[in-house]
Amino acid sequence: MSTSSPEAVKKLLENMQTDLRSLSMECKKKFPPVKEAAESGIVKVKTIAARNTGILAALKENSSEVVQPFLMGCGTKEPKITQLCLAAIQRLMSHEVVSEAAAGNIINMLWQLMENGLEELKLLQTVLVLLTTNTVVHDEVLSKAIVLCFRLHFTKDNITNNTAAATVRQVVTVVFERMVAEDERFKGIVEQPPVQGNTNRRSVSTLRPSAKDAYMLFQDLCQLVNADAPYWLVGMTEMTRTFGLELLESVLNDFPGVFLQHQEFSFLLKERVCPLVIKLFSPNIKFRQGSSSAASPAPVEKPYFPICMRLLRVVSVLIKHFYGLLVTECEIFLSLLVKFLDGEKPQWLRAVAVESVHRLCVQPHLLRSFCQSYDMKQHSTKVFRDIVNALGSFIQSLFIVPNAGNTPAVSAPAGASGEGARGTAQGGTGTGGISTNLTTQAAFEYRGTWIPLMTVSIQGSAKATYLEMLDKVEPPSIPEGYAMSVAFSALLDLVRGITSMIERELAAEEEVAAEFREANPDQEWQPQPGAHLVWEEMVSACWCGLLAALSLLLDASTDETATENILKAELTMASLCGRLGLVTPRDAFITAICKASLPPHYALTVLSSNAANLSGKAYSIQGQSVQIISPSSESHQQVVAVGQPLTSQPQGTVVLTAKNIQCMRTLLNLAHCHGAVLGTSWQLVLATLQHLVWILGLKPGLGGALKPGRAVEGPSTVLTTAVMTDLPVISNILSRLFESSQYLDDVSLHHLINALCSLSLEAMEMAYGNNKEPSLFAVAKLLETGLVNMDRIEILWRPLTGHLLEVCQHPNSRMREWGAEALTALIKAGLAYKHDPPLAQNLRLQLLLLSPLKELSNVLHADIRQKQLESVLQILQSQGDSLGPGWPLVLGVIGAIRNDQGESLIRTAFQCLQLVVTDFLPTMPCTCLQIVVDVAGSFGLQNQELNISLTSIGLLWNISDYFFQRGEAITQELGKEEEALQKQAKEKGETLNRPFHPAPPFDCLWLCLYAKLGELCVDPRPAVRKSAGQTLFSTIAAHGTLLQQPTWHIVVWKVLFHLLDCVRTSSTTADKEKIESGGGNILIHHSRDTAEKQWAETWVLTLAGVARIFNTRRYLLQQLGDFFEAWEILLNHIQSAALSKNNEVSLAALKSFQEILQIVTPVKDSDRAGDAFAAMGVPPVLIDPLSASGPGRPLVRSDSLVERLTRYNGAELQAPPPGEESALEDSALWWSAWNTWYRTGTDCTKPPSGPTEKFSFIPSQPFLTALIQIFPALYQHIKANFSMEDLKKLGVILHGAVSVPISSDASPFILPSYTEAVLTSLQEAVLTALDVLQKAICVGPENLQVMYPAIFEQLLLFVEFSCKPPQYGRMETKHVANAKYNQAEWVALNYVPFAERSLEVVVDLYHKTACHKAVINEKVLQNIIKTLRMPLGLKYACPSESTWKLAVSSLLKVLSIGLPVARQHASSGKFDTMWPELANAFEDFLFTKSTPPDNLSIQEFQKNEAVDVEVVQLISTEILPFANFIPKDFVGQIMTMLNKGSIHSQSPSFTEAEVDVRMREEFSKVCFETLLQFSFSNKVSTPQEGYISRMALSVLLKRSQDVLRRYVEDERLSGRCPLPRQQVTEIIFVLKAVSTLMDSLKKTQPENVDGNTWAQVIALYPTLVECITCSSSEVSSALKEALGPFKDFMQPPVSRVQNGES
16 A cells, blocks of 8 residues: 555554654653643644645645654653654654655754664664655765764674664665666756866766765765765764775675766776775785795785775676776776786685686676777787686696695696696506595596585676675685685686677677678678677687696596586687687697597697607607507596507507596587587597597498497407497497588588598508508598588599598508498499489589599509499499499499409409390490490400400390390481581581591491401400401391491401401411410310411401301492402402411311302301202312301301391392392402412412422312312303413413322321222312313314313323322422321322323313314324323333223224324324324334233233234224325334234243243234235225335235244254244244235236335245245145245246336
């Protein structure tokens, strides 16, 4: 209920009346005046109440009168009455019905009471009520009231004192509150500014009443504290400084606005308060604890705790509220405060000072102001820095053992406080190290100094203990650890305050910046530089001191919570420095945390700037010096892990304590939450983590996450269960740390990557030259970082993979293995990641991702390549379909195989290739197909694994199949690509440069495939060559139709001929050394046991393949412009192969020759091979080596295109276009072939010149046969222009071929046995060739017939072989019978059958051609006879008996044809030379010089005689009857011969029994009869005939004469002995003949008989007469008959004249 409500007023009136009544009652007896006053007061009250509506206002007006009775009552000094009065006055006051005058009266009355010492407490209460309920009391009255209270404060009564003190405090407050209220009322009114420069106290005239009171009061308080007389508080008797200071502090603290808004008050602050404080501080400043008084001249006033403490409180308030006014003064205060922390000051002073500092530390804005006002100004004390440093050195000093009187530097360098000091402390046994019972309490322990830690204040508020001890007079005893605890809190609060303030402002700034950017996206945000400068200055000023102190505390802390707080402070500072870009302090804080994480003996040079002083006892490894300290120096911490230090030399173990682990967690936290600001300090953080991870034995696992477990170094790592449970957590945090890198910005991410890379480089350095387990931390974490940043992989890919590639080349296998693991995992992840835009559309990114994979190909270590290829396999299996533009890179990797890489690598790579060819050809861009071909080719060419080479050739076949099936699609795609490329080239002004350029792209693809196969065809390994050759020719055969015509040009020249050249070169230079059978049990057949022989096979295959292509694709090739040149070159190849010194090659060359001449059609079905050849008359020796059973059967797959092509394109392949029935019309081509044939033939049949070595090459029979067999077919095409010249050339070759001997080891196959008269196939071929020729001449035009004689000549040469085998150079040949098969000798063939066959041919041919003009002109008959003369003459001496018999029969046949012709042409003289030749032939034969063999049987002899008889009969029938056409000499020779024949010529060697037969009686008889026959010629029709008969007669007579004479001689000599039987027979025969002759002479006209004849006849007579004496009766009877006819001659002689006339 308010005091002005009607009820309250009514109550007041009632109470007043009651009070007055009570007063009058009390004073009735003793004090009547009072009673009267009371009663009139009652009336007065009632009157006022009745008269006025505003009762309270009326009461106030009349308050002096109303109060009067009560004042009088107080004057009675009667306690009861006084109390009653005071109560009533208070009631009035509380209803605010006291006027100013009344109030003055009341105060005066109270003063009197006070002086009398009455009712002191009531008095105070009344004053308080008076002053608090209204504002009527001012000026002197007010001052009097205040003095009254002060006076009461100094009474003897304790209760009064305290109450008075409280009242004073309240009253002072009230005064100032009034002023505040007054200001509030006048807030809107503008005042005149006060006159400046007025320094005396009268300047108060400008103040309003309440303000003036306050001013006066405050001024006097200052005076009083300063022990001066007050100006206003008149009547003060005594005053204490402590109380004055407390009052000053409370005013300053509670009413800062007053001082800040009113200059008068500000003036007071500056001029009065500050000097006062400084003056009062002086004893504390001068005093030094422990300095003897003798040292200073005047005794020093000791510091007094109550004043000192209150002064500090005042200073705190001044600084807190009036810092802006009192900048200079505050500088002094703060400097003093810093000095109070000195170690020489008393303990209590340091404690309160530290409390004061703590108060400052919880006000970051204030600290910022210090920094701005002092630290940032030139020539000013760096106050902020000093405060922090002072705190730091204060903390340090607490650890220094008191007896050492040294004071540490104010600011210790970053590392020294921790590092330098630590070493010595650990040597001595610290208290904590031994007495474990103490460690339960939170404490710091350092160098044996143990300081407990207390909870002094709630974080963020400075709740002081000693600054609040206002009742203590003596300095309190400070418990151990209190100052440390306060300082510790102050430090933490300082850090917390500064960091949170700056971070708040930073965040606000960032918000503004973001809004600005949103509003103006095109403009750059410019932050206010001022703020940043302040923040940076604050941090720069404080970090050294903070770091020194925090490091020391961290080192000394034994309490987990304290440690946590210290670490948190260091962490927030590090983060803040990072955000502000202050690198040095950031790194320093991080270094501190890092050092604390590592074992105490551990010093990483990354962390210690003073590495030099460690060099004495440390190895410098990987840029990290690891100090080796004996393990005896145990720390006071709980050891949780023992592990190995990460060094390259094996060393002792190091221990990790729980605190190390705690620090490690902070480090992880720092990296995790503040990674973005770490920048270059990632290096420090990661280096430390690496070492910790190593000591804890965490090893990288899948994806780079670290897992516990170290199998390698087993026993050296000892982990307690505590840390074991922590490990998964740590490992998890570690992983999360790198996972969180995805939230870093690009720059920070680069810092992280760079740090990891340089760590990794150090690890690599360290792992050089030893097989120790390397640290894989960096590599594993690079992998993890890469994996979580896939979305922006581009920005970090190059540094990341660039480094990992270096790791992959490291000699340490574990290191490289992980490098490769990381790299391949990243690539696989990169390809599998769903990028935006997708990889398929982001070509550049895909190539970027794949390029390191390709780079790996340059690494020489096989394990890395293995890893690379395995990952390629995985990529193919998972992403093969979407590689697109990445194919060239992938294929490049697969194809980057070298022969020095070992089989397994090549095998893996090949698996990849197989996968590509089987599954991915359709998905890759067609431009890559060429690369696939190249890669497949390179696998064919590698020499590590033969099977892979062979399989890769199969792959090439599959690829060709794919090309064939997808031809159209590929053509289109390549066409588009080509256009684009051409366009580019045009823009650049270059020419398009790709292999096989002018050909269309699809054809180029084929050409590349062919070229690859071509390379494989000249591989050093025969199996590869064979397979590649078959594949090449099969693909060309199967798919050649797809090529455009101009491309065939390239196929022929660049592929096929190039291949032939290479093969020829290799074959001719191949090694002839025997190859020992391959390893193991592989046997090499003798036909393949030298490189040369193996190359021969290749040559055969290649040549056959090319020839087949020429044959099957002839129509297509002929349409190319340069078919003739190609043909020439092919023929040239065939020729050089045919002339190679290898039988296999040469024979195959002829085979190919036959094929391109289409003598042998390519065999389609294997089963017809034999028949086909037989039908063509090709002997079996020649059966196509490329056909069914041959080694080169094309590899035809069941679903092969060959078959399909044959089905669909059968017509195109084989049949010529309609109307071109003949295969090769162009005679130039045929003549070219003929020339080749001729050169080949000439070269191979040319006998070796000079004495031959054993090894000189002699062509084989099958080869020569094949060569000769080519001629007939070839001749069919060239016969039109075949000239005599050519015929001669042919003859040379035929003759040469037949002359070639056979090697003895081959002869049994060619000649079944030498006794059989069989022709070799070569000889048959030769005869066939001639046969073909003569048949052609026969049907050909007239002009051809001039060739007959040449053919005869050739044949007759062969006939001579029967008696005189040909010589092959100077080569010695043996007769076949004497050859030993197992020796390398050369055997001359048995030429007899050949010669005889030739002879038969001659006879046959002559039979047909005897009448031809050429035959007559060229004296063929004479030549025949001349040739036959040799065997005829040799007769029994012939090599073979059949020869002379055949010669005779042939002669007879020839003569039977030729003689009529000769007679016919007798006149022409063309046969003149023939007759003597013929006569000699007869002579040589009939009277041979050779004797018959001894073993000749009678029957045989008779047969032979019959032959002789036959000859004579021929003479008698064919020659002599036509004597008139025959030269006389010849007839004479014949007659002489007959004459000789008709007389038995005796051979003395005959046995008696044989004589009969051997005398050739029959022969003689025939001769004689012939002679006779020609002497009976009675019907001489021509003079010629007469001549013959004269000849015959003359011969006959001469012969008879001889026989008879000899007989007579013999008879006489023999005496009684009978003559031999044959002689007797002969004489009888002669005698009979004579009688016959006589008969015929009788019948003949005498004129027909020549005179000579008569003479000869008559001359016989005497001889006959002599025979009469013979003893034989037979002879006698014959003689009788012979002598009888002579009677006709007995005529008388006629006269000479007559005779002469007739």
